[in-house]
């Protein structure tokens with residue numbers, strides 16, 4: 267059966283009716299199919315179900331690699347839908363499969379983790395866990411991917427390929443994507459798509475770009491040690507506060523004097539912990555921060571220079587320094603770089619779901635995403651999905667704010683985009699229409 271029969275099946279299943287003319291599509295693509303996915307996702311029953319899933323996860327936020335209940339909820343829903351999955355992948359991760367379990371394989375990703383912060387929004391489904399909150403919308407990401415799974419599974423007999431559902435842990439610094447990859451989550455996968463909700467874009471609209479979208483990032487912590495003593499007798503001490511202060515200033519010169527002004531980079535010292543008394547010079551100072559860049563080379567160079575500057579600048583003030591890049595708990599994230607061949611594909615697919623004028627190009631951001639690990643392994647495309655109500659005057663509260671709120675109207679859009687990107691990829695790939703990614707070799711394999 268082709269996509270056309272999906273519509274027939276939809277009618278049988280009592281879903282929203284489409285006219286036969288709605289169902290037609292040309293050999294150039296699948297115009298109209300995306301809109302139908304959106305209509306399905308907006309049906310009250312499915313939209314309410316996604317809202318329920320999202321609220322359940324929101325009430326019970328779990329930090330990176332601790333998403334045990336979230337993972338259990340996902341598996342329970344996949345079980346109810348009859349979707350096979352692998353678990354555990356990457357500690358709490360779940361990888362579901364819809365379709366023939368034959369090529370082409372295309373993956374859709376949702377992250378599951380919350381943040382260690384207190385929710386300040388008073389509402390019925392507020393976080394029940396003190397000091398933990400879904401402040402980045404990952405609860406919505408899970409709900410949208412489960413919504414897409416529901417739509418896709420209802421049409422599984424027509425999927426001539428495999429849709430891989432990747433529910434990953436620990437996006438917030440833990441590099442859960444890398445762990446999922448290392449454990450084979452993207453085996454056979456030819457392309458992967460990821461969505462992030464956005465509090466600055468109108469609901470029903472999306473934004474992304476071809477090439478570098480988000481920066482690569484790393485973290486560092488350094489202990490600068492001297493010799494403490496009485497604050498009034500500095501000559502008998504080796505003052506680590508002055509040494510650490512020089513270090514902070516010198517680190518800023520990496521960007522202002524060494525980096526190419528056209529190659530955006532950031533070094534921020536966000537942590538500076540010294541003594542606790544007015545009249546005591548402490549033995550040591552701990553500083554910490556983050557560094558960002560849009561190319562892997564710049565990121566590695568920054569990392570090397572940060573270590574050199576800290577150690578050598580501390581030595582100028584007779585202090586010793588040790589530098590830790592914390593890569594075990596916070597791996598270096600590569601830059602998030604969208605595959606240029608997937609860009610026009612995404613534009614076509616999103617346009618078909620959302621209508622013309624809703625798909626925007628955007629400037630790169632210095633934020634980072636561990637989706638980049640997937641993109642290092644296979645062609646990938648990451649984009650932002652708007653949440654701002656059309657009636658709203660300004661933006662919503664930013665992600666990672668204690669006041670962050672998801673506009674739940676976003677959920678059907680996410681589900682429909684996921685479903686549409688995956689089915690379109692499989693369909694076009696079978697027909698050899700998106701062979702620029704692979705040189706058409708997968709057609710031969712089929």
Ligand SMILES: [Zn+2]
Pocket residue numbers: 401402438665666
């Ligand atoms: Zn976040």
Ligand SMILES: [Zn+2]
Pocket residue numbers: 402403404437462
């Ligand atoms: Zn996030």
